[in-house]
Amino acid sequence: MKNPLPLSGEGSGKGANCRFTIHDCRKSASLEPERPFHVCRFTFHVTARLGNSATIADCRFTIADSRKNTLIMNKNELTKRSVDYRKKILKYIVGANAGHTGGSLSCIDILNVLYNHVLKVSPQTFTSPDRDRYIQSKGHCVEALFVVLADKGFFPEEHLETLCKYRSHYIGHPTKKVKGVEQNTGALGHGLPIAVGNAIAAKLDKKDYKVYTLMGDGELPEGSNWEAALTAAHYKLDNLCAIVDKNTLQITAPTAEVCNTDPLDEKWKAFGWAVKEVDGHNIEALKEAFDSLPFEPGKPSVIIAHTVKGKGVSFMENNLKWHHGVPNKEEYQLAMSELENSMLNAAV
C-alpha cells in the first residue's frame, strides 16, 4: 500500500444513503475510502489507499445511492464509459460482419446515462415487478444495447463474440432470449405502444416504476407511434418517457428529405406530451433531463435528443453509408485509434 491518493470529482446524492467506491481499473479491484464518506453536494474530495503503483488515471470512482439502487457516476466516468462502449460496438460489429453502426453510435450516450444513472434495474432485479422498463424501439441498434447490458453484468461479454452466428441468441435485434432485454423488437414503430401498455399497468398496479423507450427519428412516420402517443396522453402517463434519437439520417437520405417530421416538438406537444430538447451526446444535459422527469405532472414526457449518426468516429459521422456499414480492417483500426485518443482526452 502506497500513500493515500487524493481524488476529486463530481457527483450527486445526499447524506448517508450514498456509498462511495473506488475501482482500480488495472486489476478490477474495488476499494473503500479511508474514512466514511458522505456526499452532500456536487463536488467531493477524498483520500484512499490504493495499490502500489496506482495513479488517479487508473481509478474509476462511483457513488451509489443505496435507496434507489442506482449508480451515480461523475461526468468523467460516464464520458469514459461512452468511449469504451463505442469501441466495443465496433469490435462486435466487425466480429459479426453485420450491424447498425451509425445508429448505435448515435444512441450510446443515451443508453449510457439510462443504464448508469437512471434505470432502476440490474441483473439481480431484472425479474422484479418493480424494476424500471426500457424498451428499445429502434431495435436495429442492438449492438449498443448488448454492449451496455454486458457491462452491467446481465451476461458475460464474451457471449457477444457469437453475435449473428448460427444458433446464437445474440442476433441483429433485441430478443428476450438475452437477459436484460425487455421486449423483442426490430420492426420499427412497436416500442412506444408496448411502453404505453407497461406504463398503464404500472398505474393500475399503483407501482412507481418508470417506462422508457428509445425511438429513431426515421421511425416516427409509422402510424402506430402516433396512435400510442394519443393513448399515452389520454391516460396521463407521466411515468412514461420516450426518447427520440434525432440523428437526422435514415437509410435512404436525411430524414427531412424522406418524410419530414419537423417541427417535431410541436407535434409531440400537440399530442399532449411534455417535451425537452437536449444535446444527446452531452452526458450532463441528458442526466439533467432524466432527473427532471416527469416534465409536467399528468403528461407523458419526450426527450428529443439531438445526436450525430456515427458519433465519435470522424469518418462515420453524418454519413449515410454507415447506417449499416461494417468497417474494413483499416477503417476499424482508424476508428479505434480515434476512440483511444478521445479516451485519453476524457481522462484529463
Place this chain on the structure above:
Amino acid sequence: MANIETTDPNGYKPNQEIFSEVLQSLAATDRNIIAVTSDSRGSGKLVPFGKKYPEQIVEVGIAEQNLVGVAAGLAAAGKKVFAVSPACFLTARALEQIKNDVAYSDNPVTVVGISAGVSYGALGSTHHSLHDFAALRAINNITVVVPADNFETAQATALAAQTNSPVYLRFGKKVMSTLKENNDDAFVFGKGRVITEGNDAAIIACGETVFPAVQAAKLLAAQGIHVTVVSMHTIKPLDTDLLAKLAQQCKAVVTVEEHSVYGGLGEACASYLMQHGLHKPFRIIGIPDEYTVTGSQQDIFNHYNITKEGIADVVKELL
C-alpha cells in the same frame, strides 16, 4: 443487412436488381409506372430508378401501411404501381391495406415483397416473412408470384405491369443464376416451369429453394433416381393441371419452400391432391412451426434440410 454480394462472375444478379432494371426499362416508355417506397429504395435496388425517374418514385418514409394505402390510391387513379418494401413488414403490418385497399377494392397494385423468407437471416424473426403465402392465399383477388431465377423475375415484373389486377411479387436478396440454359418457354402466371424431368418423384419448389431442388435432382440422378423439378412460381392460382399430371406420373411428391410449412406451397399442393383423390407419398419441406433457428439464410436452410442432400434424402425416404 451487411455486405451482400451483388456482382457475380457469370453476370447473375439478385432478383431484386433484375426487378429494378426491368422497372426502369418500363418507366422509360410509360410515365404511369410508379414505384412507391418506404425508406426501402436501397434494399429494393431502386436508387438508379429514383435518380433517373424522380417523378415516378413516391417515398412515404418508414410507414408500410401508408405505403400500401398510397399505392392503392395511385392505382385507382390509373397509375401502374409497384409498392416495394421488405416482405416481412409489407405483408404483416400492411396486411389490412393489402386485403381491403388493394385486393377487395380491386386496385391493381403490384405489392413487391423484397428480401423475403429468411433472406435477412440473423436479423431474426421480425425480419423474416414465413407467413406471407399463407396470409395472401387466404385473401381473394391477389395473384401470388415467387420467381426463382433472374429470367422468371424479369418476366414476372413485366407481366405484373400489364396485369390489371392485384399481384404479389416476392423474392430474396441472394445472387440467383438461371435455371435453364435457353429460356425459351413462355412465362405465364399460374403455369409452373418444369426444370428437370423424371418419373420417380416430383419436387415442387418455389423461389430460392428451386436451386437446391435442382441440385438434389442431380444428386439423385447419379444414384439412378430420376425426378421432375418444377419451379412453381405462382402459388395462387396454383398450376393444378401440372400438379395432377405429376402426381399421376410419379411415385412421390415433395414440396420445398422458404416459408412456414403451414399454409404455403406445400399445403396448397396437399389440399388439391387430397381433394382429388391423388394419394401419393407426400412431404412438405419448409420452416417448421418453432422459434426459427438463428443464423444466416444458409445456416437456416442447412438447419432445416433445405439443401440438396436434405431434399434428396426426403425423396429417397418416400420411394
